[in-house]
Amino acid sequence: MSEAQLRRITELGDPALDDYLRMTDVKLRSRVEVERGLFMAESFEVISRAMDAGMAPRSFLMSEKWLQKFAPLYERFPEVPVFVGEEALLEQLTGFHLHRGALAAMQRPELPGVAQLLEGARTVAVLEDIVDHTNVGAMFRSAAALGVDAVLVTPQCADPLYRRSIRVSMGTVFQVPWTRLTSWPAAGIDGLHEAGFDVLALALTDGAAPLDGVDLGPKRKVALVLGAEGHGLKPATLRAVDEHVVIPMAGGVDSLNVAAASAVVFWQRRAMLSLG
Numbered sequence: 001m002s003e004a005q006l007r008r009i010t011e012l013g014d015p016a017l018d019d020y021l022r023m024t025d026v027k028l029r030s031r032v033e034v035e036r037g038l039f040m041a042e043s044f045e046v047i048s049r050a051m052d053a054g055m056a057p058r059s060f061l062m063s064e065k066w067l068q069k070f071a072p073l074y075e076r077f078p079e080v081p082v083f084v085g086e087e088a089l090l091e092q093l094t095g096f097h098l099h100r101g102a103l104a105a106m107q108r109p110e111l112p113g114v115a116q117l118l119e120g121a122r123t124v125a126v127l128e129d130i131v132d133h134t135n136v137g138a139m140f141r142s143a144a145a146l147g148v149d150a151v152l153v154t155p156q157c158a159d160p161l162y163r164r165s166i167r168v169s170m171g172t173v174f175q176v177p178w179t180r181l182t183s184w185p186a187a188g189i190d191g192l193h194e195a196g197f198d199v200l201a202l203a204l205t206d207g208a209a210p211l212d213g214v215d216l217g218p219k220r221k222v223a224l225v226l227g228a229e230g231h232g233l234k235p236a237t238l239r240a241v242d243e244h245v246v247i248p249m250a251g252g253v254d255s256l257n258v259a260a261a262s263a264v265v266f267w268q269r270r271a272m273l274s275l276g
């Protein structure tokens with residue numbers, strides 16, 4: 001590594017280090033990362049998956065003992081600084097111990113437009129106001145594993161590129177095409193209709209059709225809408241969609257966790273596609 005790339009830090013004055021400030025403050029980070037056009041990748045696997053998906057680092061941060069392990073990553077970007085410091089100093093900056101070795105501040109990619117995202121897609125998931133990063137990550141992982149072509153997140157949905165979402169998704173947030181809607185439900189549902197999608201709400205409403213009786217076969221392009229953890233889908237969404245679909249519950253349980261519900265419906269869609 002060149003001397004120019006290696007930046008040994010003994011104090012926290014460099015403004016480039018601000019990318020790593022107070023990383024345990026979820027509220028602050030959720031705002032600042034979008035404002036600054038960055039997201040954080042941690043661990044060798046996540047950083048390398050992000051890079052393989054075409055994303056560019058703006059800097060790396062690690063202690064001396066990780067330099068060798070992460071060399072194959074930072075050597076791919078010789079012009080990008082690698083900040084190296086004592087563990088206590090790094091902890092003071094980030095607010096936590098970097099037990100996964102290194103962090104990379106990555107350039108946040110520009111998201112595609114909705115029309116572009118829907119082109120060629122036949123199965124789409126819509127995440128309405130899912131606030132928990134763990135659920136967002138788990139839903140992306142299911143989407144990738146079960147053949148969902150694209151994901152739309154509503155304006156209030158938690159950030160798929162927040163580090164917990166990335167980690168829980170196992171890096172599939174870099175793999176599944178996604179974008180954020182600017183308006184939901186009205187304009188968002190209209191856009192789905194214009195692109196030829198039937199919009200199905202996963203909902204526990206009276207009269208919702210049981211999932212196993214719903215046609216999810218290849219003749220239909222479907223958008224599967226899943227709602228917030230606490231109160232479920234918005235009334236306006238429930239009014240605007242084409243159908244309500246319920247996963248029948250047993251054992252006196254009133255609902256599934258939203259990520260579990262997403263896996264069930266994605267699986268059913270996949271099974272019905274393969275039956276033709």
Ligand SMILES: C[S@@+](CC[C@H](N)C(=O)[O-])C[C@H]1O[C@@H](n2cnc3c(N)ncnc32)[C@H](O)[C@@H]1O
Nearest residue numbers: 202203226227231232233246247255256258261
């Ligand atoms: C924990 S549930 C919300 C429960 C909320 N009390 C309600 O009545 O919708 C979160 C989301 O998961 C999905 N979901 C969970 N269980 C479901 C089921 N049995 N059938 C259909 N959707 C379900 C729905 O999209 C729901 O909005």
